Amino acid sequence: MGLSALTDRQQALLDHLASFVAKQGYAPSLQEIAHAFGFSSLQGVKDHLKALERKGYVRRRPGQRRAITLMGPPRPFANGIPILGRVPAGTPQLALEQYDERLTLDTATLGPGRHFALQVKGDSMIHAGIHDGDYVIVRQQDTAEPGAIVVALLGEDATVKYLRRRGRQVRLEAANPAYRPIPLHGHVPAPKILGRVVGLYRAFR
Amino acid sequence: MGLSALTDRQQALLDHLASFVAKQGYAPSLQEIAHAFGFSSLQGVKDHLKALERKGYVRRRPGQRRAITLMGPPRPFANGIPILGRVPAGTPQLALEQYDERLTLDTATLGPGRHFALQVKGDSMIHAGIHDGDYVIVRQQDTAEPGAIVVALLGEDATVKYLRRRGRQVRLEAANPAYRPIPLHGHVPAPKILGRVVGLYRAFR
DNA sequence: TGACTTACTGTATATAAATACAGTACCCTC
DNA sequence: GAGGGTACTGTATTTATATACAGTAAGTCA
Numbered sequence: 254m255g256l257s258a259l260t261d262r263q264q265a266l267l268d269h270l271a272s273f274v275a276k277q278g279y280a281p282s283l284q285e286i287a288h289a290f291g292f293s294s295l296q297g298v299k300d301h302l303k304a305l306e307r308k309g310y311v312r313r314r315p316g317q318r319r320a321i322t323l324m325g326p327p328r329p330f331a332n333g334i335p336i337l338g339r340v341p342a343g344t345p346q347l348a349l350e351q352y353d354e355r356l357t358l359d360t361a362t363l364g365p366g367r368h369f370a371l372q373v374k375g376d377s378m379i380h381a382g383i384h385d386g387d388y389v390i391v392r393q394q395d396t397a398e399p400g401a402i403v404v405a406l407l408g409e410d411a412t413v414k415y416l417r418r419r420g421r422q423v424r425l426e427a428a429n430p431a432y433r434p435i436p437l438h439g440h441v442p443a444p445k446i447l448g449r450v451v452g453l454y455r456a457f458r
Numbered sequence: 459m460g461l462s463a464l465t466d467r468q469q470a471l472l473d474h475l476a477s478f479v480a481k482q483g484y485a486p487s488l489q490e491i492a493h494a495f496g497f498s499s500l501q502g503v504k505d506h507l508k509a510l511e512r513k514g515y516v517r518r519r520p521g522q523r524r525a526i527t528l529m530g531p532p533r534p535f536a537n538g539i540p541i542l543g544r545v546p547a548g549t550p551q552l553a554l555e556q557y558d559e560r561l562t563l564d565t566a567t568l569g570p571g572r573h574f575a576l577q578v579k580g581d582s583m584i585h586a587g588i589h590d591g592d593y594v595i596v597r598q599q600d601t602a603e604p605g606a607i608v609v610a611l612l613g614e615d616a617t618v619k620y621l622r623r624r625g626r627q628v629r630l631e632a633a634n635p636a637y638r639p640i641p642l643h644g645h646v647p648a649p650k651i652l653g654r655v656v657g658l659y660r661a662f663r
Numbered sequence: 664t665g666a667c668t669t670a671c672t673g674t675a676t677a678t679a680a681a682t683a684c685a686g687t688a689c690c691c692t693c
Numbered sequence: 694g695a696g697g698g699t700a701c702t703g704t705a706t707t708t709a710t711a712t713a714c715a716g717t718a719a720g721t722c723a
Contacts, residue, residue: 260669260670262669262670262671263669274483274484277525277527278479278485278526278527278528279479279484279485279524279525279526279527280483280484280524282522282523282709282710282711283710283711283712284709284710284711292670292671292672293671293672293673294671294672294673294674295710295711295712296670296671296672296673296712296713296714297670297671297672299711299712300669300670300671301669301670304669315711315712316677316678316679316711316712317487317679317680317711318487318523318524318678318679318680318709318710318711319484319485319523319524319525319710320482320484320524321483321484322482322483322484323483379587382584382587382588382589382592382660383587384587387587401662402662449662450662451661451662452659452660452661452662453658453659453660453662454657454658454659454660455587455657455658455659456656456657457606457607457654457655457656457657457658465699465700467699467700467701468699487679487680487681488680488681488682489679489680489681490680497700497701497702498701498702498703499701499702499703499704500680500681500682501683501684501700501701501702501703502700502701502702504681504682505699505700505701506699506700509698509699520681520682521681521682521707521708521709522681522709522710523679523680523681523708523709523710524680
């Protein structure tokens with residue numbers, strides 16, 4: 254089963270919604286919909302939207318203006334990919350209703366600040382689940398709390414390390430014990446923190 | 459070149475706009491933008507939007523709620539984050555010229571096909587560097603070559619496993635040897651392949 | 664016949680959100 | 694060292710818009 258059937262008017266309203274969003278980049282207000290259909294009242298629009306929401310074609314945020322999200326197949330995953338919530342047993346195809354959130358790599362997901370990505374070389378952080386070839390997503394900052402995974406510049410090389418406090422010394426440590434820890438101060442060349450690792454991406458070939 | 463250059467903050471705001479619209483299907487309100495960036499006032503948002511409008515990146519309808527239209531050619535890397543190539547020695551701040559590529563999670567990066575993401579539960583794939591809480595990005599398909607990491611439906615649970623061939627038997631194997639392999643055929647309940655794992659994302663708190 | 668759904672009109676109220684004005688701070692550059 | 698642009702905070706006001714309640718009318722199902 255997919256989505257339940259729509260009446261002619263509900264379909265017309267859904268079509269109008271889709272074309273409005275495609276054209277303007279934002280959803281119409283209730284009065285704009287009413288005007289487009291020649292309604293003199295808003296209640297008709299509300300009723301139709303309520304039906305569309307009940308049948309799973311749109312989702313609304315109560316009280317918010319123009320907060321209508323179109324659901325359903327014709328929405329490409331242009332930006333971000335849907336996160337599958339529960340997996341219904343024996344479902345032949347994955348129902349759209351299951352998608353609630355979306356996974357993206359942008360400032361909205363990552364929070365404020367400048368970000369960059371860096372491809373990891375070597376296996377010094379393999380015990381932290383960071384493998385050779387992985388991309389770490391880094392929020393640019395020049396300090397970090399102990400315990401954080403940071404990207405530090407050591408001479409000419411950018412390295413991914415834990416920032417750890419040992420007594421009164423703060424140092425960079427690899428997750429792999431085969432690598433020597435590096436004190437943050439009093440080391441030549443002086444390490445410089447480029448940012449904190451906030452995400453990781455790996456592509457499987 | 460057509461559109462004039464943007465400041466970092468203006469670019470960040472434009473990226474946020476693009477991803478919000480892509481995710482929600484409608485534009486954000488000024489307060490939502492302010493909240494996303496941690497502003498306590500709306501004037502900053504207004505100023506930035508004004509700059510973006512003056513430079514031709516967006517168009518607004520005065521007085522209307524959420525009436526922000528993104529202009530210009532659809533920028534494919536609107537939501538990506540830059541990948542830092544070489545790290546120049548001793549550079550005080552990271553120069554923009556160093557960024558050559560961008561990391562995105564969209565169909566352009568992932569290739570053709572439908573994709574979804576799934577949050578991994580448990581440590582059955584920890585030896586493959588897939589940890590509890592990681593998101594795997596899955597290309598939807600119902601078969602896969604042996605050697606691939608797949609997401610399979612086992613009864614009501616979606617599990618991440620290697621697809622391996624042993625002799626003439628094809629079976630699902632965990633990377634963690636503590637878990638039993640499951641033959642693809644002749645097992646109850648019958649495993650069903652949902653797709654192949656093509657990527658992995660992890661967020662660090 | 665009556666209950667139920669769809670498809671609206673009409674009026675009133677509440678509020679989310681845009682606008683406006685005043686001010687601070689930090690660059691630039693001329 | 695004055696002037697302009699960027700990047701905000703803080704408070705107040707207005708309004709576009711969502712919501713609520715009370716109806717009417719036609720079709721359909723049982």
